[in-house]
Amino acid sequence: xxxxxxxxxxxxxxxxxxxxxxxxxxxxxxxxxxxxxxxxxxxxxxxxxxxxxxxxxxxxxxxxxxxxxxxxxxxxxxxxxxxxxxxxxxxxxxxxxxxxxxxxxxxxxxxxxxxxxxxxxxxxxxxxxxxxxxxxxxxxxxxxxxxxxxxxxxxxxxxxxxxxxxxxxxxxxxxxxxxxxxxxxxxxxxxxxxxxxxxxxxxxxxxxxxxxxxxxxxxxxxxxxxxxxxxxxxxxxxxxxxxxxxxxxxxxxxxxxxxxxxxxxxxxxxxxxxxxxxxxxxxxxxxxxxxxxxxxxxxxxxxxxxxxxxxxxxxxxxxxxxxxxxxxxxxxxxxxxxxxxxxxxxxxxxxxxxxxxxxxxxxxxxxxxxxxxxxxxxxxxxxxxxxxxxxxxxxxxxxxxxxxxxxxxxxxxxxxxxxxxxxxxxxxxxxxxxxxxxxxxxxxxxxxxxxxxxxxxxxxxxxxxxxxxxxxxxxxxxxxx
Numbered sequence: 001x002x003x004x005x006x007x008x009x010x011x012x013x014x015x016x017x018x019x020x021x022x023x024x025x026x027x028x029x030x031x032x033x034x035x036x037x038x039x040x041x042x043x044x045x046x047x048x049x050x051x052x053x054x055x056x057x058x059x060x061x062x063x064x065x066x067x068x069x070x071x072x073x074x075x076x077x078x079x080x081x082x083x084x085x086x087x088x089x090x091x092x093x094x095x096x097x098x099x100x101x102x103x104x105x106x107x108x109x110x111x112x113x114x115x116x117x118x119x120x121x122x123x124x125x126x127x128x129x130x131x132x133x134x135x136x137x138x139x140x141x142x143x144x145x146x147x148x149x150x151x152x153x154x155x156x157x158x159x160x161x162x163x164x165x166x167x168x169x170x171x172x173x174x175x176x177x178x179x180x181x182x183x184x185x186x187x188x189x190x191x192x193x194x195x196x197x198x199x200x201x202x203x204x205x206x207x208x209x210x211x212x213x214x215x216x217x218x219x220x221x222x223x224x225x226x227x228x229x230x231x232x233x234x235x236x237x238x239x240x241x242x243x244x245x246x247x248x249x250x251x252x253x254x255x256x257x258x259x260x261x262x263x264x265x266x267x268x269x270x271x272x273x274x275x276x277x278x279x280x281x282x283x284x285x286x287x288x289x290x291x292x293x294x295x296x297x298x299x300x301x302x303x304x305x306x307x308x309x310x311x312x313x314x315x316x317x318x319x320x321x322x323x324x325x326x327x328x329x330x331x332x333x334x335x336x337x338x339x340x341x342x343x344x345x346x347x348x349x350x351x352x353x354x355x356x357x358x359x360x361x362x363x364x365x366x367x368x369x370x371x372x373x374x375x376x377x378x379x380x381x382x383x384x385x386x387x388x389x390x391x392x393x394x395x396x397x398x399x400x401x402x403x404x405x406x407x408x409x410x411x412x413x414x415x416x417x418x419x420x421x422x423x424x425x426x427x428x429x430x431x432x433x434x435x436x437x438x439x440x441x442x443x444x445x446x447x448x449x450x451x452x453x454x455x456x457x458x459x460x461x462x463x464x465x466x467x468x469x470x471x472x473x474x475x476x477x478x479x480x481x
Contacts, residue, residue: 011045011176011184017052020172023161025053028127029170030120033058033088035077035194038132041181042173044188046130047084057087059120063095063109065198073194091116092471098399100449106204116398117167118358119473124166133158133171136178139228140209149291152239153273156232165285177225246273253278258336264305268294279321282338287323296320300331351407354378354446358402369406373442374458375481378404383472391459391480399466400476401449409440415454416464426454429461446478 010016031046033039043058050056060077062070074090081088093112095105103111121127138158145155162169173181185193199207218225249270253262258278263271272294279287289297296319303317317331318339330339354369355361355378367378380397409430414423430440443458448466456462459480468475 010180011041011173012048017049020160020170021052024128024170026126028055028057029130030117030127031056031058031086032129032131033060033077033081034132034196035060035073035080036132036196037178037182037185037193038134038173040080040132040190040193041176041184042130042132043080043084043086044185044190045172047086057089060088060090061109061113061116062090062092064093064097065095065105066196069197073196076194094399098466100401100453106206111401112399114164115401118165119398121167124168128168128170130170130172132173132181134173134176134178134181135225135229136210136214138174138232139214139225140206142228142232143209143213144205151269151272152235153243156236156239159236175229242269243273246270246277250274250277254281260301260304260331260334260336263301263336268298271297278336283321283324283327287321290322293319293322297329300329304331304334351405354404354406356403358397358400371406371444374444376444376446377477377479377481379477379479381475381477383468383475389479393456393462393478394468394475395455395462395466395478396468396472397474397476398472400455401453403448404455404476405447406444407447409443409445409457413445413454415457415461418462418464418467420464426457429457433460435460 029046029050031039031043033043046056058077058081060074062074064070066073078088078090093109093116095109095112098112099105099108117129121129141158142155145157148154150157158171158174160171160174162171176184185191199210221227249262249266253259253274256262263274266274272289275289275294275297276287279289300317300319318328319331321327321329321338326340328339330337332339354376355367361367361378361380365379369376369378381394409426411427413426415426415429416423417429426440426445430443435443443460445457446455447453448455453465454463455465456478466476
């Protein structure tokens with residue numbers, strides 16, 4: 001490239017591309033381009049094969065971790081795409097400023113990237129997200145998932161094609177090693193790429209495996225690298241069989257209106273996958289049943305089966321759903337039912353969900369909520385339409401983590417007021433505004449991420465979270481009446 005002719009390489013052979021051809025033809029591919037060797041090899045690969053009938057653009061996420069070095073990486077990516085005449089966009093995530101309480105930087109980066117991908121991918125049927133994951137990532141993922149007690153579906157979650165929240169991720173380089181990709185770049189005239197210095201730090205579990213554990217394993221067992229990739233392929237084949245079988249069972253289960261009789265004789269490997277499909281459809285796509293939940297479900301099924309559909313008077317067969325407080329699986333009248341427990345609350349202390357998913361807000365246009373002491377509307381607007389209005393707050397939509405909820409002041413809550421950098425007790429804000437204790441309970445606290453972050457305290461004050469900036473494309477408008 002740039003004066004050097006592309007040399008023949010495995011990635012440029014028809015037999016390599018033919019494995020993916022039918023699934024990418026007629027689609028638009030977004031290349032996730034960090035500027036590192038893996039993503040640069042991916043960009044060259046996709047650019048070469050777009051002649052087979054797909055379109056291509058590149059997206060770079062600037063996470064805000066490494067200061068000037070991170071900005072230089074973004075400029076490298078912009079320049080490279082310019083040279084190759086590939087449409088490019090750079091998106092700043094500001095990860096350190098958007099960490100949730102107790103959330104790690106890696107988890108926050110994944111959450112924010114996924115949130116932005118959901119805005120970029122307009123038509124999931126015709127658009128794919130391509131990433132540069134390679135064989136080394138497969139090995140790391142397998143070990144991490146094994147350490148966490150994962151099953152075959154979990155340890156092989158890094159697949160060539162996978163769907164996350166209706167978006168398809170495409171990973172064509174999973175059979176290539178890091179060394180092979182770097183050799184591919186050199187062979188095709190690419191002598192430089194970005195290096196993230198944090199990859200050499202063992203602070204993160206993945207880096208520890210990559211830098212310390214796996215090199216020692218490969219040194220002691222030279223066949224291990226290829227062996228782990230082979231094992232991943234075999235395990236994925238097993239997982240695929242179980243997943244397809246579970247899908248067939250789930251369709252019958254749903255058609256039978258979730259009758260428990262469909263579950264009684266299922267093997268654990270199928271039951272846990274059917275439960276995953278049930279949770280995905282009825283509650284949330286992010287819920288994954290663990291071994292503890294599986295055991296509780298099996299116990300309830302056994303009681304129902306042994307009792308021939310009857311239960312003891314006063315006995316409640318409920319299994320709590322991890323990740324959704326107050327939510328249960330109820331084994332009722334011979335059926336499996338998701339149950340949200342409604343607890344009575346003192347006057348002025350009620351709470352609830354305003355909008356569970358961004359897609360719902362986009363679909364409805366405006367969401368209205370009228371409580372005992374307040375009424376408000378939520379809507380999405382383009383940033384240029386923002387005007388200063390009384391009792392109206394604007395937030396950067398890309399930084400909001402759904403669901404959006406409301407609750408009321410109880411006495412110990414803190415908020416980072418707009419214009420400040422440190423949290424302040426709401427009690428102090430109320431006191432400064434000369435709002436009495438009896439009145440404070442009437443101010444709804446609007447929160448995102450299941451109540452973890454306060455966006456505003458009624459009309460009193462908005463927080464510094466999710467402040468709109470120059471790069472803001474869309475805003476969440478909250479209007480109080």
